[in-house]
Amino acid sequence: DVKVTQSSRYLVKRTGEKVFLECVQDMDHENMFWYRQDPGLGLRLIYFSYDVKMKEKGDIPEGYSVSREKKERFSLILESASTNQTSMYLCASSLFKGQPQHFGDGTRLSIL
Amino acid sequence: GQQLNQSPQSMFIQEGEDVSMNCTSSSIFNTWLWYKQDPGEGPVLLIALYKAGELTSNGRLTAQFGITRKDSFLNISASIPSDVGIYFCAGQALGGFKTNFGAGTRLFVKA
Numbered sequence: 229d230v231k232v233t234q235s236s237r238y239l240v241k242r243t244g245e246k247v248f249l250e251c252v253q254d255m256d257h258e259n260m261f262w263y264r265q266d267p268g269l270g271l272r273l274i275y276f277s278y279d280v281k282m283k284e285k286g287d288i289p290e291g292y293s294v295s296r297e298k299k300e301r302f303s304l305i306l307e308s309a310s311t312n313q314t315s316m317y318l319c320a321s322s323l324f325k326g327q328p329q330h331f332g333d334g335t336r337l338s339i340l
Numbered sequence: 341g342q343q344l345n346q347s348p349q350s351m352f353i354q355e356g357e358d359v360s361m362n363c364t365s366s367s368i369f370n371t372w373l374w375y376k377q378d379p380g381e382g383p384v385l386l387i388a389l390y391k392a393g394e395l396t397s398n399g400r401l402t403a404q405f406g407i408t409r410k411d412s413f414l415n416i417s418a419s420i421p422s423d424v425g426i427y428f429c430a431g432q433a434l435g436g437f438k439t440n441f442g443a444g445t446r447l448f449v450k451a
Binding site: 232259268269270271273276278284286318320325326328329330331332333334 | 370371373375380381382383384385388428432434435436437438439441442443444
């Protein structure tokens with residue numbers, strides 16, 4: 229079974245802080261993704277990566293950056309957290325392009 | 341990314357009833373996926389469909405890939421309380437990295 233692990237289930241940070249969300253997958257998947265999930269808006273893609281050190285912007289990249297130094301790990305960075313970034317963040321991975329994505333359990337982030 | 345039109349937004353049903361939800365798109369997809377998200381958890385893949393017209397079952401769940409490639413539906417037969425959750429449809433275009441998601445159908449089952 230694919231295991232996608234997000235480092236924190238719940239996180240509370242303050243406005244202006246730099247925030248790191250970590251995600252690790254154990255199935256040697258090529259592609260990794262970061263989404264945010266807000267009520268009524270579904271899942272929105274922030275960034276994705278198709279290889280180590282490679283990244284592509286998704287639909288809502290503003291205010292975020294990512295890092296993929298190793299194949300199994302994909303980090304989401306909030307450069308200067310703001311209250312409108314309070315959300316549920318979901319990490320996902322897929323084996324190849326076009327394959328279904330498998331999700332972690334999510335990190336519920338609150339910015340105060 | 342393109343948002344899929346998923347309906348209904350929510351459903352309140354009695355245990356034992358059958359459920360049907362669907363998803364439409366203005367674009368053609370080569371893959372349709374259905375996920376379920378339990379409260380406080382991440383989405384879990386239920387069914388993947390790869391061919392137009394394909395009908396696939398997973399226990400009490402049945403999903404179909406529409407002939408036009410622009411729609412899909414999910415049926416749940418004889419619902420039980422643990423079916424409660426949010427069901428998402430998702431579509432993937434040929435050769436694309438991205439997956440387009442519907443806004444979800446929130447299912448409530450009364451015992």
